[in-house]
Amino acid sequence: MIEKETQISVLRKEMGSMRGSQRALTDKYNTLQSSLSRTEVPGSGPGSGSVRSSSSSTAVPVSTAVVEDLVDQIEKLKQQIEEAKMRAKADKVDENVESEAFQPAGNFFNSRGTGDDVPEYLRYDGPLRNWHLSKRECERAVNDVWIAKEEWQGDQEDEESNIHLSDFIYIYCLEK
Amino acid sequence: MSELSDPPLVCYLLLTSNINVFPSPSSYSSFLLLLPLRYESNQALIAEFGYNLIDALERYIADSDCKIFLKILQGELAEEVRDDEITMLVDIPRVMEDEDVSIHSGVSSGLLPIPIYMRRLRRLLTTKPESAFAKLQKALQFEAKKGRNVAYGELFEEDEDGNQGDFCELLRAQHLEEIIAYDKQLVDAIAAAEEREGGKGELHLSALRDVIQSTDADKPRAEINLYLARGCNCTIQEIGEKETNNEPFEVAEFVLRLRDGLLKKSEKVGA
Numbered sequence: 001m002i003e004k005e006t007q008i009s010v011l012r013k014e015m016g017s018m019r020g021s022q023r024a025l026t027d028k029y030n031t032l033q034s035s036l037s038r039t040e041v042p043g044s045g046p047g048s049g050s051v052r053s054s055s056s057s058t059a060v061p062v063s064t065a066v067v068e069d070l071v072d073q074i075e076k077l078k079q080q081i082e083e084a085k086m087r088a089k090a091d092k093v094d095e096n097v098e099s100e101a102f103q104p105a106g107n108f109f110n111s112r113g114t115g116d117d118v119p120e121y122l123r124y125d126g127p128l129r130n131w132h133l134s135k136r137e138c139e140r141a142v143n144d145v146w147i148a149k150e151e152w153q154g155d156q157e158d159e160e161s162n163i164h165l166s167d168f169i170y171i172y173c174l175e176k
Numbered sequence: 177m178s179e180l181s182d183p184p185l186v187c188y189l190l191l192t193s194n195i196n197v198f199p200s201p202s203s204y205s206s207f208l209l210l211l212p213l214r215y216e217s218n219q220a221l222i223a224e225f226g227y228n229l230i231d232a233l234e235r236y237i238a239d240s241d242c243k244i245f246l247k248i249l250q251g252e253l254a255e256e257v258r259d260d261e262i263t264m265l266v267d268i269p270r271v272m273e274d275e276d277v278s279i280h281s282g283v284s285s286g287l288l289p290i291p292i293y294m295r296r297l298r299r300l301l302t303t304k305p306e307s308a309f310a311k312l313q314k315a316l317q318f319e320a321k322k323g324r325n326v327a328y329g330e331l332f333e334e335d336e337d338g339n340q341g342d343f344c345e346l347l348r349a350q351h352l353e354e355i356i357a358y359d360k361q362l363v364d365a366i367a368a369a370e371e372r373e374g375g376k377g378e379l380h381l382s383a384l385r386d387v388i389q390s391t392d393a394d395k396p397r398a399e400i401n402l403y404l405a406r407g408c409n410c411t412i413q414e415i416g417e418k419e420t421n422n423e424p425f426e427v428a429e430f431v432l433r434l435r436d437g438l439l440k441k442s443e444k445v446g447a
Contacts, residue, residue, distance in 0.1 A: 109224075109227040109228075109231065111223060111227065119226075121222055121223065121225075121226040122223055122226045122227065122230075123219065123223060124219060124220060124223035124224075128220070128223055128224045128227050128228075129224060130227075130228065130231065131224075131228045133228055133229070133231070133232035134232075135232075135236045135239065135337070136337045136338065137232070138229070138232035138233060138235075138236055138242060139236075139239070139241055139242070139337065139338035139339075140338065141229055141232075142233075142241050142242065142245045143241075143338065145245075146245075146258075164251075164255075165245075165248050165249050165255060166249055166250075166251065169226060169229075169249070170222065173218075173221070173222040173225055173226075174218065174222070
């Protein structure tokens with residue numbers, strides 16, 4: 001019994017050392033395989049000259065040169081984006097400094113230009129001062145415009161006397 | 177010197193508003209002399225007045241005067257809406273005075289009990305919902321300062337800032353809201369009818385008549401004819417012919433012309 005037990009323990013030890021050498025040989029084989037694929041010219045054959053994903057044997061093989069080319073392109077794009085960002089920032093700062101039309105918000109109105117779609121009494125290019133009219137002044141202006149419109153329409157004898165308020169404000173301001 | 181006694185409003189606003197066109201003009205005449213220096217053209221001054229007016233109207237839109245002016249200015253409402261409001265503000269005190277005279281043996285006292293005032297108001301404004309009358313009654317009780325009678329003449333008077341009392345402001349706000357709501361209801365109903373007819377952008381006169389009647393069951397035929405004549409840009413006499421011929425009308429143009437006048441629910445006949 002003792003002899004048999006001794007034989008079993010010897011066999012176990014041998015089996016363990018054989019497993020260890022198997023693992024070492026597998027690792028060595030993998031290392032050699034990958035170094036071999038790196039040194040080979042791309043496109044020389046199916047499977048050769050390509051990098052396989054270590055995690056999955058079903059992954060699509062990609063050429064090393066293609067990967068390096070892509071990495072280069074990504075770096076270039078990153079650089080271009082950074083440059084564009086810097087340029088945009090610089091333009092914005094310059095615009096504020098150089099433009100004479102830059103005014104602090106609240107004290108000026110940005111006019112709508114002189115296009116045909118803008119009512120005549122609002123046509124202007126450039127900033128216009130904000131008078132900060134009070135409610136009393138606003139109501140006085142409203143009443144004054146209504147009275148002036150009624151008077152103006154009363155003075156006209158033709159049919160064109162029925163003028164829209166938006167058009168009349170221009171006439172009102174001109175007459176004032 | 178006559179110019180000084182009647183200063184142009186634009187100049188007045190420049191002088192009195194919180195602006196620094198010039199460093200404190202010592203007199204009004206020096207201000208007028210300096211005015212052209214600031215404004216290189218009439219257009220600059222006109223535009224500045226225009227932008228300031230619109231800005232102020234938008235800020236004070238809660239006030240009926242400002243709201244109605246802005247809506248008419250921007251083409252959202254016809255000027256007839258203001259005329260209708262003025263008619264209402266003239267009619268109500270006149271009717272109340274008649275009521276006052278009738279219940280006080282032919283003598284005007286200037287006062288009316290709140291229940292009588294409200295009863296007469298209900299007979300006058302037949303399209304107004306009961307919820308609106310409830311709000312008006314509260315405003316009236318507030319104006320009467322817990323008294324039983326209301327001085328109906330004073331309800332429509334303005335203070336020196338051009339503001340009216342709560343009752344009058346509420347009445348005007350309700351009038352405007354009702355007109356805007358009916359305008360939207362009618363335009364939406366016309367669009368829906370056009371969609372039902374195949375969405376070709378056209379509707380027959382009879383269909384337009386039905387739509388107007390459906391949005392306001394109390395609207396008399398004569399008033400519907402007026403709406404149709406306005407929308408079709410023809411006389412009332414021509415409406416009959418066009419309806420007989422079953423002529424189609426372009427909906428977009430019809431709506432545009434229709435909205436160029438007052439759109440309002442009709443008061444109930446015999447109310």
